[in-house]
Amino acid sequence: MNSQREFVAALLDPERDCPAQLTTWNGSDPAVRFAVYRNNVLSSLVDALAASFPVVQQLLGEAFFRAMAALYVRQSPPRTRILAEYGADFADFIEAFAPASSLPYLADVARLERLRVRAYHAADVAPLASETLTAALAAPDRLRDLLLQLQPALGLLDSSFAVVSLWAAHQGSLQIADVDPHQAQSALVLRNGLQVEVIGIHQSDSLFIQALQAGLTLGHAAEQAHALNDAFDLGTCLAHLLRAGAITHSAYNHQRQLP
Known part of the structure; x- marks a missing residue:
C-alpha cells in the first residue's frame, strides 16, 4: 500500500523522483519511462477537463486553461475511473484561482458546463404523458396538493452573471460583444432526447422548480415563486416543463400516484 501511495504521489508531482522499486522488462531506464507515463496521465486528464469545459477554455485561451487545469489535476486527482465525473469541483477551484480573478463569471460558466455534463449522463426516465397532467390541472x-417529479437530468443555476448569454455566444447564437457579463441570469439545463439544452429562465421560475425538486407541492412551490415575483406565471412555467419532457411523475400529497 505504501508503494502504491508513493507511485501515485510521484505520478502527480513532477518534483518527485521516480519510485525506486520500478523496473522495466527490457532494461531501459525506469525514470525515463516513468516520465513519459507521468506526462501522458497529466495530458489525458487535462484533455478530459477541456472536453467538459470547452467554453471556460475559450474564455481563458488554451494555454492558460491547460496550465490551470494541470494545477487542478495535481491537487485533485480522479477518485473514480469514470472520466465524465471528473471535474465536479473544478468550478470551486477556478473561483479560488487568483490568476483568473479578472473573469469573475468564469466559475459560474464552469458550473453551467458541469450541469450540462451531468445532464447528458443522467438516467433516462420517460416523461409524463401530457394528458395525465392536463387531467390533474x-x-x-x-x-x-399536486406533487410533480422532475427529470434527473434537470439542473438549475442562479448566477450573478450572464452565464446563459456567455454560453450562447460561444455557440454562435449571440455576439459576445453584445453580452453584458455582469447581468444576473438563471439557467435551466435539461436533456431532450440526446440534446442537452441551456435555457434562460426567470429567477422566480428557478425558485419554483427548485421547490418542486425539494418535494414541495405545486401550491407551496407557486407561493414561493409569487413571493419573489408577482408576475410569476404558473401556467407558462408548467407548459414549458411539459413541452421539454421535464416532468416524469405526478401524484397528490399523501395519496397514490396518478396513473
Missing part, C-alpha cells in the same frame, strides 16, 4: 380544488 383540470381539478383546481386539488391543484394545491
Whole structure:
C-alpha cells in the first residue's frame, strides 16, 4: 500500500523522483519511462477537463486553461475511473484561482458546463404523458396538493452573471460583444432526447422548480415563486416543463400516484 501511495504521489508531482522499486522488462531506464507515463496521465486528464469545459477554455485561451487545469489535476486527482465525473469541483477551484480573478463569471460558466455534463449522463426516465397532467390541472380544488417529479437530468443555476448569454455566444447564437457579463441570469439545463439544452429562465421560475425538486407541492412551490415575483406565471412555467419532457411523475400529497 505504501508503494502504491508513493507511485501515485510521484505520478502527480513532477518534483518527485521516480519510485525506486520500478523496473522495466527490457532494461531501459525506469525514470525515463516513468516520465513519459507521468506526462501522458497529466495530458489525458487535462484533455478530459477541456472536453467538459470547452467554453471556460475559450474564455481563458488554451494555454492558460491547460496550465490551470494541470494545477487542478495535481491537487485533485480522479477518485473514480469514470472520466465524465471528473471535474465536479473544478468550478470551486477556478473561483479560488487568483490568476483568473479578472473573469469573475468564469466559475459560474464552469458550473453551467458541469450541469450540462451531468445532464447528458443522467438516467433516462420517460416523461409524463401530457394528458395525465392536463387531467390533474383540470381539478383546481386539488391543484394545491399536486406533487410533480422532475427529470434527473434537470439542473438549475442562479448566477450573478450572464452565464446563459456567455454560453450562447460561444455557440454562435449571440455576439459576445453584445453580452453584458455582469447581468444576473438563471439557467435551466435539461436533456431532450440526446440534446442537452441551456435555457434562460426567470429567477422566480428557478425558485419554483427548485421547490418542486425539494418535494414541495405545486401550491407551496407557486407561493414561493409569487413571493419573489408577482408576475410569476404558473401556467407558462408548467407548459414549458411539459413541452421539454421535464416532468416524469405526478401524484397528490399523501395519496397514490396518478396513473
